[in-house]
Amino acid sequence: MIKYPSRVSQFSGLLAASLFLSACSPEITVETKNTDSDIACKDKALAIQVLGSGGPIADDHRAGASNILWMDGKAKLLIDAGGGTFVRYGQAGVDFKEHDAILLTHLHGDHAGGLLALLNNGGFSKRTQGLTIAGPDGNDLFPSTSAYLDSLIGKENGALRYLHPYLNDNQALPRLTVKDIDTRQPGLQNIWNEKQLKVDAIAVHHLDVPALAYVIQSGDKTVIFAGDQSFLSEDFVTQLADSKPDLLIMHNAITMDDGQPRGLHRDPKSIGETAAAIDAQTLVLTHHMQRAVQAQDAVNEAIAETYNGPVLLADDLSCFPL
């Protein structure tokens, strides 16, 4: 680990983080984790593993957005399934049989485009118990999560309709329960509640896309996946103010420059304000896009104007034990 005065760290997964290392200013702490410990994330009692730390553009080594909640060696939750998830999923040792639920933040390709390959893979897993897939409802421009699944594997209309038993109760494949979450309803909506695992969804603003953030609790640990969200996601901040999550996972997608798509993403200053208002114990940045990566020093400084907790930069396969 290279020590510097401030508290921004780099988590490296599969590939060396030379891009970040060279981009970081002397005020920044850069921490590089080795590949073996990252891939061994499943050995942790409770951990988040970022499978894919990229966004929608294939201009880096990163897979699209996807994350695993590991609990006692099992991949209980998959959060998002962007393009490239399939490869990282295998590298991390994820077993489809272990999922309690798959949670989609929204139906952009960098978050949901890799789902079909995972379902196809799951058909070989001999899993027979049900599986919940939760995601946003639809609007005029976007399908609901259930309509999306129907378009992928529906018996009549699905592109890969040979997988339709997922939706039609065949013992050869896990029966899916698809939940469309109301994105017009304010506040937290509980979608999973068992002794060791509670999941709530909350609608966020992502321009014209029905979109969600997820709050995941296990014991006294809390992780918030903010998803793609703009500064107009006011309810997200209000509802979660001072909630002190152990990890707040937000997206490194835009800079403070003029002309950035602020209707889609929070800029770094807004990320800092949000992390401060929620009182995140640790802020993790993922969903890296080159325009932000290339300005990482300025991004970090804008976040640090209001948030003075630790900031970690995720790479593919980065592991965050809880």
Ligand SMILES: [Zn+2]
């Ligand atoms: Zn995205």
